[in-house]
Amino acid sequence: MKTWDLALQLDRRSHLSLAQQLTRAITDAIRDGRLQPGAAVPSSRQLAQSLGLHRNTVVAAFDDLRLQGWVETVKGSHTRVTRALPEASFAPERRGAAVGFDLEPWPSSAPTFEAVSPRVLDFTGGLPDARLFDARALARAYRRALRRAPGRLLGFGSPAGDPVLRERLAQMLASRRGLAVTADDLIITRGSQLALHLLALAMVRRGDTVAVESPGYPSAREAFTLPGAKLLPIPVDAEGLEVDVLARKLERGSIRAAYVTPHQQDPTTVMLSARRRLSLLELARRHRFAIIEADYDYEFQFDTAPVLPMASADPHGVVVYVGTLSKALAPGLRMGFLVAPPPLRRAVLAVRGQVDRQGDLVLERAVAELLEDGEVLRHSLKARREFHARRDLLARLLAEHLGEVLDFEVPRGGLALWAKVARGVDVERWARQALEKGVRFFTGRPYSPSGARLPYLRLGFGHLDARELEEAVRRMKAALPR
């Protein structure tokens, strides 16, 4: 019985049953040509004996092999390796290339989220500090959420998100941001990035034009180009988006949407002026495009009250509002939301079915619990005091140690600072050398829609404490090109 002299190494501690191991050994032998199509199969008794297995194990394995089509029974009782198995499979090549199919490179220009060593002090992103967040309060909120409505939260629910969280969030947006919304107007998303992704898929058709800020947030540009939008970069000055430039462009062609960050322009941190807010709303009404208002740092204003969103004064239904709770909680809790008129909301929900079906309802209910018991507000207030102090410290450190090469306005709010780099300093080289010295920051370049070099850098300070900020600025200074 030479052909059945399988190199069978049965492992009685394996999670695969002995029958499964035998099945696997026989199919491997067929695949690599040791067993040929049409080869006769010995009786289960013979095989059990030669392999030292219980006969039932062999019978079970052959039942599976027969069902899967590896062996076939002919003339009533005689069994053989299926004759019709394809020949070509019997000359296996060594797995050389890691991939056996063709793939085009992913055409991304957004800054990557490459992990850096934990020893690198990272100014990229404008993140809050997860260390300030009370993880025990979250654990308790999870437990309460799971105790109260386990079946509903663990099953399929609305792709718009947990109704309880939408209710609480709508109250919060109405009372604190002047938005006339109810739970039905809201869709909870996993971070504002998913909100942008869903909006872009729902709104943009190939060849549509979307106006974006220049410089502006790279991941928003990526969200719109993914479904085929052409970008129309509009410059930003000290009053925010240059709406007059957009108005002139609109004389020559229509746009589907304009993406703006009126409260705190990303990356420059300037505020869109009242004059331009009104002009932009009027342009949108007249030309029937959507204003996508991303309001990502509402909670963290240090010097003045937060400015109410454009969405709070939108009589014509042109504003789509995108926000996040991740900043008021912790960056890893991907928790964003959007407010959109009904037809767009329906389209977003239909798209979501093809993306991730629904959010994490347990987390959503837990966050609703945290909103309900005031934990989100308490945490935001505590965090705001801390971020205020960090902003002041960073501004002081930069003025003191890098005042000759950096020129900046202290941002009124938000978790990042935008600084102009003096002529004669190669900011790209500085960033590279800084990374070697253990500090990372983005230059202006990723914020430029054309990928142009901009003599700026952006420092997200929210997640770095005083000691880290001091060390980070020290390393920046040490890395300065001479």
Place this chain on the structure above:
Amino acid sequence: MKTWDLALQLDRRSHLSLAQQLTRAITDAIRDGRLQPGAAVPSSRQLAQSLGLHRNTVVAAFDDLRLQGWVETVKGSHTRVTRALPEASFAPERRGAAVGFDLEPWPSSAPTFEAVSPRVLDFTGGLPDARLFDARALARAYRRALRRAPGRLLGFGSPAGDPVLRERLAQMLASRRGLAVTADDLIITRGSQLALHLLALAMVRRGDTVAVESPGYPSAREAFTLPGAKLLPIPVDAEGLEVDVLARKLERGSIRAAYVTPHQQDPTTVMLSARRRLSLLELARRHRFAIIEADYDYEFQFDTAPVLPMASADPHGVVVYVGTLSKALAPGLRMGFLVAPPPLRRAVLAVRGQVDRQGDLVLERAVAELLEDGEVLRHSLKARREFHARRDLLARLLAEHLGEVLDFEVPRGGLALWAKVARGVDVERWARQALEKGVRFFTGRPYSPSGARLPYLRLGFGHLDARELEEAVRRMKAALPR
């Protein structure tokens, strides 16, 4: 001072400060024309007196209004409503239409996830029963996860997912499914739908062709058409995908990928035969396309051992493996994964940055805890026994009460049954009448790539208990068109 006779309703219990409320009232008055551009602003003392406010409140409001550009200071001290505010804004129309911008309808043909009344017994989907899952074990796992590594789980992490979960899952896939994978080969996604979405975005370029099963899973088709794939429907028979048909099509043009469900074809539940598995692998190697193997019901085989995936015998690197843990846990816990060769994995991670940045690391770590302490396995075994009983009950009920109109094979595994409807019964009408009687099921139609009527229906039974199954079949019978 007539112009400053604002209809100011200050609410001292509001979350908005009095200064914010005053700011809002003034900007509203400017917006609707009660205050004109250029109008003089009274002194803060006058205004405080006339409105009954503290002078500091008025000063704070005007500081904000000046900063936002609603008012401006001229000739040193005199303040007026900003003259340059655009005229057009002062003729507000009533908000008539719900939306003020243009939007094209979302072109979806997938069955919607419309919520039905909780009294409707729902056969759609092939879902497990969230009621069987121990929510307390999950709450404990959350707490343990948050206790052990709060900072890391609440911050930004790898878009590939929690390393601890990937480690555990890789061990599980190696020991139970014969996949030679390590943690680095895996990407955790929010359900297998997000895995398909990310794969489609990473692989498909507009105009590429993707082969799909016909009938087949509608959401997979949608995932591929979203980035612009042309679909190539390949028929399915009792041996699964008709690979010979695909081979003939490949003589006339190339494809980017083939989406298959070899273990348990969705919706027909047939298994792809050994002969066709080998042929398909060989075709993929020769024509350099990817086989996307979705293996969604691996845990729930009732009559035989699970068939090891095609990905477990893939010497040429052509198989991309997609699986889910949601079925072994609870449908609301969106927890899928994919295994792909390195270049595709890198592209998927780059895409993910534009979609949702990362998964829910706290949930991922909690599930790692459940895998570690055997809870996932215990639950799967318990659930499998229950689903086995439900399958047998449903098959018996259908044979008994609807045997004259339904013809079906009892599925070896999985959580759904596919049945042929007798000639003369209008299945679409039956489905409509059934919904009126309080039972919902999908007909064959949504599974057809062309949207053709198919004389079939699909009954997902996993989440319905014995009493519910009996009642559901009773209602189906009552709804049968005569």
